[in-house]
Each structure stands twice: as C-alpha cells, then as structure tokens.
Amino acid sequence: MSLLKPRGTYHHGNLEEALIGAATQMVRANGAEHLSLRAVAAEVGVSPSAAYHYYPDKDSLIAGVGKELFEHLADMQEAASSKFPGKNVKGARARFRALGMGYFEWAVSEPNLFRLMFGGYCSIDFADAQMKRQETRAWNLLCSCLDDLEKYGAIDPRIRPYGELLAWSTVHGASALIIEGHLPKDSFNAVLDGLELTMGIRQ
Amino acid sequence: MSLLKPRGTYHHGNLEEALIGAATQMVRANGAEHLSLRAVAAEVGVSPSAAYHYYPDKDSLIAGVGKELFEHLADMQEAASSKFPGKNVKGARARFRALGMGYFEWAVSEPNLFRLMFGGYCSIDFADAQMKRQETRAWNLLCSCLDDLEKYGAIDPRIRPYGELLAWSTVHGASALIIEGHLPKDSFNAVLDGLELTMGIRQ
DNA sequence: CAATAATCTGCACATCGTTCAGATATGGAG
DNA sequence: CTCCATATCTGAACGATGTGCAGATTATTG
Numbered sequence: 001m002s003l004l005k006p007r008g009t010y011h012h013g014n015l016e017e018a019l020i021g022a023a024t025q026m027v028r029a030n031g032a033e034h035l036s037l038r039a040v041a042a043e044v045g046v047s048p049s050a051a052y053h054y055y056p057d058k059d060s061l062i063a064g065v066g067k068e069l070f071e072h073l074a075d076m077q078e079a080a081s082s083k084f085p086g087k088n089v090k091g092a093r094a095r096f097r098a099l100g101m102g103y104f105e106w107a108v109s110e111p112n113l114f115r116l117m118f119g120g121y122c123s124i125d126f127a128d129a130q131m132k133r134q135e136t137r138a139w140n141l142l143c144s145c146l147d148d149l150e151k152y153g154a155i156d157p158r159i160r161p162y163g164e165l166l167a168w169s170t171v172h173g174a175s176a177l178i179i180e181g182h183l184p185k186d187s188f189n190a191v192l193d194g195l196e197l198t199m200g201i202r203q
Numbered sequence: 204m205s206l207l208k209p210r211g212t213y214h215h216g217n218l219e220e221a222l223i224g225a226a227t228q229m230v231r232a233n234g235a236e237h238l239s240l241r242a243v244a245a246e247v248g249v250s251p252s253a254a255y256h257y258y259p260d261k262d263s264l265i266a267g268v269g270k271e272l273f274e275h276l277a278d279m280q281e282a283a284s285s286k287f288p289g290k291n292v293k294g295a296r297a298r299f300r301a302l303g304m305g306y307f308e309w310a311v312s313e314p315n316l317f318r319l320m321f322g323g324y325c326s327i328d329f330a331d332a333q334m335k336r337q338e339t340r341a342w343n344l345l346c347s348c349l350d351d352l353e354k355y356g357a358i359d360p361r362i363r364p365y366g367e368l369l370a371w372s373t374v375h376g377a378s379a380l381i382i383e384g385h386l387p388k389d390s391f392n393a394v395l396d397g398l399e400l401t402m403g404i405r406q
Numbered sequence: 407c408a409a410t411a412a413t414c415t416g417c418a419c420a421t422c423g424t425t426c427a428g429a430t431a432t433g434g435a436g
Numbered sequence: 437c438t439c440c441a442t443a444t445c446t447g448a449a450c451g452a453t454g455t456g457c458a459g460a461t462t463a464t465t466g
Contacts, residue, residue: 012445046445046446047447048446049447050444053443053445
C-alpha cells in the first residue's frame with residue numbers, strides 16, 4: 001500500500017496508517033509545532049476532512065505518531081541490547097553502554113521526533129495498557145541489564161536499587177540538554193563514563 | 204506601570220515588558236503551544252500589530268519569555284543555594300540537595316514554563332552572550348557547590364570531574380520524565396538519594 | 407509652534423483546525 | 437446480478453490565527 005492515494009480513486013485503502021506515516025515524516029522534517037493537518041492530508045492525496053474519520057482531532061493524530069515512536073524506541077533498544085548477548089560481565093557492560101548510546105543517538109539523529117515523544121507535544125496516556133507495555137519493554141531491558149551486572153558482581157549492590165531510575169534520568173536528561181543546545185554534543189561520552197564510574201560498574 | 208493600557212490612551216508606555224508578562228501568564232496557564240499573539244495583545248489592551256514593533260514575530264515573543272525564565276531559574280537557584288551558607292560539609296551537602304530540589308520543584312510547579320524553556324518551544328541562541336551568562340550563573344552555583352564538597356573531602360575525587368555534568372543531566376532528566384508522566388512524582392527523592400550515593404557525597 | 411520620530415490602529419490576506427451535508431464506493435443479503 | 441446499508445471521502449463554510457502595510461495618533465526635539 002502506498003502513502004499517496006492513486007488518483008481517480010475515491011477510497012484510499014490505507015488512510016489511517018498513511019496519515020501517521022506522512023505526519024511522522026513531516027514532524028521529522030519540520031517539528032511537531034509546525035505540523036499541519038491539511039498538509040498531511042494533501043501529502044496523502046486526500047481531503048482534510050477525511051482524516052477526521054480516524055482521528056477526532058489533530059492532537060490525536062500526533063498522539064498516534066507518538067505511540068508508534070515509543071514502539072520504535074523500544075524496538076531499537078532491543079536491537080541495541082541484543083547486539084551484545086554475552087552472558088558475562090563484558091556482555092552486560094556492553095549492553096548497558098549500548099542502551100545508553102542508542103537512546104542518545106536516536107535523540108540526536110531525530111531531535112524533532114524525540115521532542116514529540118518527550119516534550120509534551122503529544123498527549124499520550126502513559127497509564128494506558130498498550131502504552132505501558134511499550135515503556136515497560138524498554139524499562140525491562142535496562143532492569144535485566146542491571147540485574148546481570150549485579151549477578152556478575154559488577155555493580156555496587158548498595159547502588160543497584162537506584163540503577164534504573166538513575167540511568168534513565170541521566171541518559172534522558174543529557175540527551176535532552178544536548179539536543180536543545182545547553183550542552184555540547186561530545187559531552188555525552190563523558191556522561192556515560194561518569195555514569196558507569198559512579199554506579200560502580202566495572203570490568 | 205500596569206499591564207493593561209488605560210483606555211482612552213494611545214500609547215501604552217510599557218508595551219514590551221507588558222507583552223512578555225501577559226505571554227508568560229498565558230503560557231503558564233495553557234502551555235506554549237496554545238499561546239496566541241492576538242490574545243496576548245488583547246490581554247494588554249493593544250492591537251495585534253502593536254506587538255510587531257517590539258518582536259519581529261511570535262517566536263521572538265516566546266523567546267523573550269524564555270530568556271526571562273532562564274534569569275528567573277538562575278535567581279531561584281541562587282536563593283536556594285544561599286539558604287544554606289554553611290562553610291562546612293553539612294552546608295555544602297545541603298546546598299547540593301537544595302539546588303536539585305529547587306530545580307525539580309520549579310519544574311513540577313510550572314510544567315508549562317519548564318517545557319517552554321527546555322522543550323524546544325523557544326528558539327534561544329544559548330551561545331549568545333547574555334544568555335550564556337544566565338546559564339553560567341546557575342552552572343557556577345553547581346560547580347562551586349561541588350568544589351566545596353571536594354574541599355571538605357566529601358566527594359569521591361575520581362568522580363568530581365563528572366560532577367556538574369552528571370548532576371544536571373540527572374536532575375533535569377528526572378524532572379522532565381516526571382512532568383511528562385513517565386515516572387511517578389515521588390521518585391525524585393530516590394533520584395536525589397541515588398545521586399548523592401553514587402557520587403560518593405557523604406556527611 | 408512646527409516637524410520629525412516613535413508608537414499604535416484598521417484592514418487585508420493566506421492558512422489553519424474543524425464541522426457538516428452530501429457524494430461515492432464497498433460489501434453483503436435477497 | 438441487484439439493491440441497499442454502511443463505510444469512506446469530498447466540498448464548502450466558519451471562526452481564529454500570524455503577519456504585512458498604509459495611515460492615524462502621540463511624543464519629542466529643535
């Protein structure tokens with residue numbers, strides 16, 4: 001199914017997903033604050049009103065984009081983590097680093113999408129079951145990585161209970177601050193180094 | 204000078220600041236994404252075009268709000284820090300905690316303003332000299348607090364070089380994640396506890 | 407008091423989100 | 437195959453928005 005409706009036809013056939021796809025690309029390029037529902041509809045080859053059959057308003061469309069992005073982020077985290085399957089200290093440490101780096105690189109490479117997800121642009125209910133699951137997927141990756149580190153004695157056990165909270169907050173905060181120009185890009189490596197050092201993560 | 208232009212008059216007398224003031228209040232209440240330049244002008248008792256004498260477009264007005272907010276944040280950090288002037292470990296530790304808590308409480312009490320500052324809503328050039336100074340003011344508070352901790356031997360010296368970066372990233376990240384509903388509000392205390400623990404900050 | 411500059415208004419335009427009546431296609435029942 | 441209910445989409449319209457411009461009003465300076 002293509003995004004653009006074949007001309008001469010009346011039914012698109014794939015509108016709901018096509019709208020999300022086009023909206024995602026336009027947010028990616030111009031930022032969520034400049035997204036125009038009319039432009040999205042035009043891009044897909046459909047009248048503006050057609051969108052209202054699938055999304056009650058523009059905010060819902062943006063929320064739809066956000067939901068897909070959170071799935072995508074969880075997928076990426078899984079991919080990053082599974083690149084280092086080693087069942088030993090080295091593997092666990094590599095996974096930790098890959099999770100943090102993956103998060104940051106996603107943020108830096110797609111700042112407009114990252115802002116949409118975390119900047120209050122999309123009104124997603126994160127208590128919602130389906131949404132919770134996506135967040136939990138990524139969260140669990142981090143937890144089990146820390147569990148592994150603990151199992152191998154490669155993390156300070158007094159610190160372990162704070163692990164997920166600290167790691168996510170730090171990595172997220174550094175990513176956000178760097179994206180917005182408050183910190184230089186190359187500081188992220190130092191952040192990861194510092195995080196490993198402070199959490200007592202060692203070879 | 205009041206915000207509202209006295210009726211029957213032609214010149215406002217204080218438009219530039221009045222616009223910022225009204226805009227700040229409206230962002231505070233409804234979020235930057237719903238700010239209307241026309242509504243701001245109306246609130247101040249002036250025609251929409253009048254605003255264009257002081258700000259070339261709506262984004263610049265929002266940027267003006269942002270600049271003031273960064274000044275305000277630095278002021279608050281100074282106030283929080285100066286509440287604990289003790290020239291000893293206890294004082295330095297209290298300052299560290301107060302800086303983090305102040306940052307978080309500001310974020311939680313004014314999420315819309317916090318988003319405007321850090322969510323990519325305002326296009327501020329943080330390389331700009333005046334802007335740099337405000338950020339540096341807050342940054343220096345953190346640095347000198349960490350310097351004090353080091354001086355009193357209350358922080359792991361190996362970790363010290365990462366201190367500012369880690370503390371700001373972590374506190375900012377936790378604040379942002381909590382505001383957006385990704386983490387529960389009460390997790391911030393744990394974040395601060397964990398931060399002190401991992402950085403080796405001790406009595 | 408006169409003239410120049412600063413400040414503000416009124417109107418216009420294109421664009422936007424959204425609504426709604428009605429057009430068009432699809433799929434199932436007879 | 438035909439007919440009809442239903443899903444899907446169009447077109448025109450409304451009010452609101454950001455912004456530009458010509459000109460009105462006030463302040464300031466000589």
